[in-house]
Amino acid sequence: MDGAAPLFRMEGISKRYGGVRALEKADLTVTAGGIHAILGENGAGKSTLIKVMAGVVAPDEGMMTLDGREVNFASPAAANQAGIVCIFQELSLIPELSVADNIVISDPPKRFGMIDRRAQRRIAEQALARAGASDIHPRALVKDLPLSRRQMVEIAKALARKPRILILDEATSALTAADVAKVFEVLKRLRSEGLALLYISHRMNEIAELADHCTVFRNGRNVASYPAGSKSDNEVVELMIGREYSHIFPPKPGSAPAAAPVLEARNLSWADRLDKISLSVRAGEVVGLGGLDGQGQRELLLAFFGVLRGLRGDVLIDGKPVSITSPTAASHGGIGMALIPEDRKTEGLMLPMTVRENLSFAALDRLSKAGIIDRAAEQRLIDDMVGLLAIKTAGLDIPVGALSGGNQQKVVIAKWLMRQPRIILLNDPTRGIDVGTKQELYQLMRKLADAGAAILFYSTDYDELIGCCDRVLVLYDGAVKRELVGDGITEHALIASALNIHGDDTRIGLGGKA
Amino acid sequence: MKDWRYWLAEQRGTLLAFGIFIVMFAIYSANHPAGFTANVVQTAANKGVLLAFVAMAQTLVVITAGIDLSVGMIFTLTNCMASWLVIGTGLETAFGVLAVLGTGLLCGAVNGAIVIYGRLQPIVATIATGAVFFGLALLLRPVPGGSVNEDLADFLTGRFFGVVPASLVALLAVVLVVWVPFSRSELGRAAYAAGSSETAAYMSGVPIRRGKFLAYTLAGLLAAIGGLFLTFFTYTGEAAYASGNAYTLFSIAAVVLGGVSLFGGKGSAIGAIFGALAFRTIGDLLFVFDFDPLWQPLFQGVILLIAVSLGAFALFRVRNRLEWFL
Numbered sequence: 001m002d003g004a005a006p007l008f009r010m011e012g013i014s015k016r017y018g019g020v021r022a023l024e025k026a027d028l029t030v031t032a033g034g035i036h037a038i039l040g041e042n043g044a045g046k047s048t049l050i051k052v053m054a055g056v057v058a059p060d061e062g063m064m065t066l067d068g069r070e071v072n073f074a075s076p077a078a079a080n081q082a083g084i085v086c087i088f089q090e091l092s093l094i095p096e097l098s099v100a101d102n103i104v105i106s107d108p109p110k111r112f113g114m115i116d117r118r119a120q121r122r123i124a125e126q127a128l129a130r131a132g133a134s135d136i137h138p139r140a141l142v143k144d145l146p147l148s149r150r151q152m153v154e155i156a157k158a159l160a161r162k163p164r165i166l167i168l169d170e171a172t173s174a175l176t177a178a179d180v181a182k183v184f185e186v187l188k189r190l191r192s193e194g195l196a197l198l199y200i201s202h203r204m205n206e207i208a209e210l211a212d213h214c215t216v217f218r219n220g221r222n223v224a225s226y227p228a229g230s231k232s233d234n235e236v237v238e239l240m241i242g243r244e245y246s247h248i249f250p251p252k253p254g255s256a257p258a259a260a261p262v263l264e265a266r267n268l269s270w271a272d273r274l275d276k277i278s279l280s281v282r283a284g285e286v287v288g289l290g291g292l293d294g295q296g297q298r299e300l301l302l303a304f305f306g307v308l309r310g311l312r313g314d315v316l317i318d319g320k321p322v323s324i325t326s327p328t329a330a331s332h333g334g335i336g337m338a339l340i341p342e343d344r345k346t347e348g349l350m351l352p353m354t355v356r357e358n359l360s361f362a363a364l365d366r367l368s369k370a371g372i373i374d375r376a377a378e379q380r381l382i383d384d385m386v387g388l389l390a391i392k393t394a395g396l397d398i399p400v401g402a403l404s405g406g407n408q409q410k411v412v413i414a415k416w417l418m419r420q421p422r423i424i425l426l427n428d429p430t431r432g433i434d435v436g437t438k439q440e441l442y443q444l445m446r447k448l449a450d451a452g453a454a455i456l457f458y459s460t461d462y463d464e465l466i467g468c469c470d471r472v473l474v475l476y477d478g479a480v481k482r483e484l485v486g487d488g489i490t491e492h493a494l495i496a497s498a499l500n501i502h503g504d505d506t507r508i509g510l511g512g513k514a
Numbered sequence: 515m516k517d518w519r520y521w522l523a524e525q526r527g528t529l530l531a532f533g534i535f536i537v538m539f540a541i542y543s544a545n546h547p548a549g550f551t552a553n554v555v556q557t558a559a560n561k562g563v564l565l566a567f568v569a570m571a572q573t574l575v576v577i578t579a580g581i582d583l584s585v586g587m588i589f590t591l592t593n594c595m596a597s598w599l600v601i602g603t604g605l606e607t608a609f610g611v612l613a614v615l616g617t618g619l620l621c622g623a624v625n626g627a628i629v630i631y632g633r634l635q636p637i638v639a640t641i642a643t644g645a646v647f648f649g650l651a652l653l654l655r656p657v658p659g660g661s662v663n664e665d666l667a668d669f670l671t672g673r674f675f676g677v678v679p680a681s682l683v684a685l686l687a688v689v690l691v692v693w694v695p696f697s698r699s700e701l702g703r704a705a706y707a708a709g710s711s712e713t714a715a716y717m718s719g720v721p722i723r724r725g726k727f728l729a730y731t732l733a734g735l736l737a738a739i740g741g742l743f744l745t746f747f748t749y750t751g752e753a754a755y756a757s758g759n760a761y762t763l764f765s766i767a768a769v770v771l772g773g774v775s776l777f778g779g780k781g782s783a784i785g786a787i788f789g790a791l792a793f794r795t796i797g798d799l800l801f802v803f804d805f806d807p808l809w810q811p812l813f814q815g816v817i818l819l820i821a822v823s824l825g826a827f828a829l830f831r832v833r834n835r836l837e838w839f840l
Contacts, residue, residue, distance in 0.1 A: 056717070077719030092717035096710035096779035097703070098520075105707060106719040114698040139520035157718075271833055299834075307835045326835070347836070 005068075007032045007196050008053075008084075008165055013062030014220075015048050022048040023059070024220040030165060035187065035197045037207045037228065040217035040240055044434075046200055049217070050167050053198075054086040055079035080106055083164030087154050087171045095143035100124035102142055103157045127160035128153075132182035147343075148175050148293065155183060159190075166190065167198040170432050172206060176293045184210060203461075204233050216240055237435060248439045249467030250446040259283040260319065262454040263304065263337075263423050268313035273299045275478040276313065281423070281454040286445060288469030288489075289458040291498045296478035297458040298342060301425045304456070305339040306330040317423075331362065331419060338362070338416035342427040344405075348412035351401035355393050356382060358400045358411055363418040385414035390440060406437030413441070417448075424448060426457045430464060442468050462494050476500045527773015528785035534771065534821050535792035542795050545802040552677050558798065559679035560671055560747055562791040564589075566685055567740030568761050569768035569790040570693065570783040571622075571733040576769050578726045579709035579778025580629060580636035584644030585737045586762030588621045590753060591651040592741025597660025597751025600742070607663040615738050621647055622734020626727040644762070651753040658752035667746035681743065685787065688739055692732060693783045705729040710779025768793045771821055792821065 008030040015023040023045045030036055040046050051057045053064070055073030064071050066082055073079040079086075093102050100120050109119035124138040133152035142150060151171065158166060168187075172180050187197060187210060201207055207214065211228040216239045224239050231239075261280035268277040273296050281287045289297045302308050304315060306324035314321050317335050324330045330337040341347035349358050359382050360367060367378045382396065389410045393403055400411055409429060416424070426445070430438045445468060449455050459465050465472050472484045474497040482497040484490075522529075539558070543550040568585050575582040592614050599610030621643070628639045670680050696702040704725025707715035715722050740761075745751060766776075772789025774781025796817045800810050 075719065076717055077721075080719045088717060092714045094707045094710045094714050094718070094779070096775075097706060098524075101703065102718075105703070105715075108700055108703065110700065114695060115700060115703065117698075137520065139517060139524075141523075302834065302836070309833045309835065 006030060007067065009065045010049075010053070011063045011065075013049070013052055013059045013064070015052060015057065015059050021220050023052070025062070026217070026221050028215060028222065030196045030198065031213075032164070032196045033191060033194045034212040035191055035199055035210050037211035037214045038198060038200045038217060039207065039214060039236060040434075044217040044240070045220040046217050047169065048220075050086060050088075050169055050198070050200070053079065053084055053165075053167065054088075055084075077106065080161055080163075083162075084167070085158045085161045085163035085165070086167040086169065087158050088169055093142045093150055093154060093157070096141065098139050098141055099128070099136055099145070099153050100138035102153060103127050103138075103160045105157070106161060123160055124156070127156040130159050130186065131156040132186055133179075146294070148179055151175055152179060152183075155186070159186075163195065165196045165198065167200070169200045172201065172203070178292075180206070204236070208233075240435065248435075248442065250443045252446075252470060253284075253450075259285075261316075262318060263456065264314075264316035264319070265300075265304070266314040266316065268300070268303060268311065268315065270299060270303055270308050270311050273478050274303060277475075277478075277480055279473055279480060281456050283422070283452045283454050284449050285471070286449050286455045286457055286469050288465040288472035289456065289475060290462070290465050290472045290484075290494050291475040291481070293460050295475040295498075297475055298427060299478075300475070301339060301427050301456065301458060304330070304423075304425060305337060331416075331421070332365070336419065336422040337425065338419060338421035338423070339425040340413055340416060340427060340429045342431070344408055344412050348415075349400050349408060352399050354397045355391075355400050355403070355411060356396040359385060359396075359415050359418060362415050366419065381418055385418060388417070389414050389444065406433040409433050409441075410437065413444070422453060424453050424455045426455065426459075428458055428460055430459065430461065438464075462491050465489065465494060466491060474498055525782075527780075528782050528788065530824060531772040531785045531788035531792060534824070535788045535795065538792050538795040538799065542799055542802055545799075547802075552673060556673055556679040556681075558795070559682045561798075562794040563681045563685045564740055564744055564747070565761065565764055565768060565790040565794055566787045567688070567736050567743065568765040569772065569786040570688070571736035571740070572762075572765035572769045573772070573774050573781060573783040573786040574696070574705070574729040574733040574736070575625075575636065576766075576774050576776060577709050577778060577781060578705045578729050579712075580726070580730075581766070581776070582625060582640045582730070582733055583637060583762055584621070584625060584640040584647055585733065585765055586758040586760065587644040587647035587651070588618055588734055588737035589741045589744065589761050590755075590758035591621070591647045591654070592618050592738040593744045593748075594651040594654040594660075594751040594753055596742050596745035597655065597662060600662050600666070600745060602663070607666055610663075611742065614742055615735060618734040618736075618738020618741070619731055620734065622731040622737070623727070625734065626730030629730065630723050630726050644758075648753065648755060648758060651758075655751045655753045658750055658754075660751040662745045662749050664749065667749060670743070670746050684743070688736070689784065689787070692736065696728070696732060697782065701725045701728045706779050708778075764793060765790070767818055767822075771818070793818070796821075 006029045010026065010028040012025045012027065013023050014025055026045060026049060028049065038046050048057065052059045055076045055078050071082060073082065094105065103124040104120050108115045109123060110116055121138055128134055128136055128138065131152055133156060136149055136153060142153060145153065155171065172183060175183065191197060199210055214226055214228050215222050216224045216236065218240060259282045262283050264280040266278050268274055277300060289300065291297060299308065303311055306326045306329050315324060316322065322335065324335065345351060360378055364373065367374055367381065391410045391414065392407050400408060403411065430441060445455060445457065457469060466489050469489060472489050472494065473480045474482045474484065474494065476498065481500055484493050543554060546554050548554050568589055571585045572582055595617055596610065596614045599613050600607055601610065625640055625643050628634055628643065629636045670684055672680050674680055674683060701721065701724055704715065704720045704722055705728065707720045708722040708726055712722060768790035769786045770776065771792055772781065772785030774786055796814050797810065800813055805813065
């Protein structure tokens with residue numbers, strides 16, 4: 001690293017949002033031909049740092065140099081022009097336009113002043129191939145693609161702009177394991193072509209596999225910079241959170257509770273996505289859903305929550321068959337179900353509305369008398385929730401969109417806890433949130449189970465399933481392939497059954513891509 | 515999926531509007547006492563293109579996820595202006611036409627500037643500017659009157675080769691000169707992108723403001739072309755408040771019939787043109803069936819509801835209820 005002249009340098013960058021310091025005299029040096037990992041909790045200043053680099057926000061003070069010359073970016077377009085391209089965590093694709101339209105969006109090829117559709121198609125196909133996603137049709141509309149495909153389009157789009165510095169902000173969080181492997185190959189090739197890559201991820205194993213150099217951020221400043229592999233995971237996590245990284249998972253109760261099942265499914269099928277699923281969840285139990293991403297886990301949760309039409313098979317609550325036809329029906333009455341959705345920004349929160357309003361939405365019927373909201377009761381319940389979940393907010397009357405990702409997720413959870421649900425469905429609730437908040441969520445989950453809730457928990461992170469669940473059902477192709485119990489929940493068993501490989505002695509070289 | 519399937523999916527709204535129009539027009543001409551003759555087609559075309567121009571104007575703004583409640587008033591204002599200016603020698607007439615179109619561009623640019631740089635909601639901004647445009651129209655023509663170069667008017671409302679309605683040819687020419695380049699230009703795509711997801715478009719470095727500004731400005735131009743044709747048909751100018759407002763509202767109906775999404779980012783002016791023609795035909799159906807004119811608004815409303823519902827049939831096939839909201 002030391003031999004090469006820095007391609008890009010940030011010095012003494014500060015940025016304030018209202019009274020909150022997001023960045024405090026932060027420095028960063030980026031060299032060509034390397035992958036530089038940025039680590040830090042949510043709210044540590046990583047996102048702001050990237051936004052400054054990519055021209056989305058202007059710094060209050062500090063200097064940026066590219067090739068030794070000072071630069072200032074007035075807009076994302078200006079940063080793109082200088083060769084800095086960012087793949088944002090919040091996708092920057094336009095849903096109603098086609099994949100090809102999106103890939104060339106910032107600089108479409110033109111002929112006689114009009115967009116040359118043939119050239120556009122060619123560029124799009126090349127970019128998709130380069131990103132290892134030739135399976136995506138350039139004419140497909142982005143809104144029709146699943147999240148993981150969209151993320152691949154996002155990567156192709158970035159590559160089509162021929163960047164010198166490519167920033168990936170949690171770019172793999174929605175990808176399937178197979179896609180992650182492809183993306184990693186692409187990134188390594190780009191590095192050998194002399195690009196500078198900035199890689200931001202909460203997944204330590206990805207960083208271990210990719211990074212050449214790491215910088216840790218905490219409270220808006222860079223606290224440590226070191227060559228990759230020179231510190232242990234535990235040291236790194238301590239740098240990030242400034243406290244001991246142990247006992248991240250709460251202890252599990254020894255034996256499974258003997259209570260009767262609260263939630264049951266018998267031969268549940270839907271379209272070609274769910275295939276005769278039978279399961280049961282008891283009160284006080286945390287049951288995990290494992291497997292590769294996109295094997296029907298999300299659909300299963302949506303089926304329970306009354307979102308899917310045309311279900312076959314039975315859903316039983318307290319042993320009695322029920323027909324749940326909408327989320328309202330699922331959350332009301334004798335059922336008392338809550339679903340913490342996957343995408344908090346679209347399915348969990350009304351971003352421009354206040355924290356208070358968002359917290360009350362799911363419980364308004366319980367807080368109202370004759371249709372009028374009882375403000376005092378609402379306040380009491382909200383105070384309880386803010387305390388219980390330790391939600392960090394500057395006030396209850398600010399837009400929920402202004403909170404950090406981890407705190408937004410807490411609001412989504414708190415919103416449902418206000419109904420005191422008996423059955424809690426969680427759809428990958430820790431995606432893209434920081435270690436500290438994750439730990440709090442694990443403890444909360446166990447606390448709720450101990451208080452008698454039945455919890456069904458889907459996660460793409462195997463460590464979480466191992467650490468949190470009493471039982472794990474591994475799905476493959478819409479069917480339950482295997483049930484792991486207690487000490488039988490190991491990474492090895494999870495991966496083997498996720499790939500639908502039988503026999504526990506099979507050695508699988510998946511390593512970091514779980 | 516094959517390429518043609520994607521094409522079909524992209525054109526679904528336009529094709530549906532085309533289908534509705536064909537069915538309506540077939541019923542209309544089959545029951546018309548004179549049948550499917552050049553005369554019937556010419557009359558229908560002349561009535562239809564007025565709304566078609568205004569609907570095209572509305573489409574451009576709706577694509578950016580905005581709405582233009584002043585299109586009808588730009589249409590009225592330019593009609594009043596044309597009744598003063600589009601007259602005299604060939605040169606004077608040509609100057610008049612340019613002045614009328616320039617006025618439309620200016621009105622659209624004012625709307626765009628207020629919405630984009632003044633950051634006002636399109637619905638409020640255009641209600642206000644619409645009132646201003648109508649006020650100007652009223653000053654120009656306190657009472658109906660004026661005249662127009664009748665040679666030009668007759669030429670553009672007559673028939674080419676005795677069969678092809680000239681107004682339809684003019685409509686086609688405007689599509690080729692205004693809509694096609696717009697929809698294929700970088701700024702046109704920026705307008706779509708801004709309508710579909712403004713944040714994503716901004717993050718991608720799309721020239722959102724210029725794209726939206728162009729959309730509003732061209733909307734003014736298209737409404738002015740409509741106003742010009744109104745003058746050619748009526749030979750006069752009239753600051754008619756009710757008619758201006760009706761055109762604004764009908765243009766929104768036509769746009770929806772034409773498969774343009776009011777949420778922005780989706781649809782085409784071609785669809786809106788068929789939507790407008792279909793909407794006009796609905797009104798005319800009444801006459802061929804010899805209904806009491808009192809029934810016209812009711813009848814028109816019911817047919818419109820049915821036609822708009824056709825586009826919603828796809829929702830019955832949705833098996834994941836979350837897709838209702840996409």
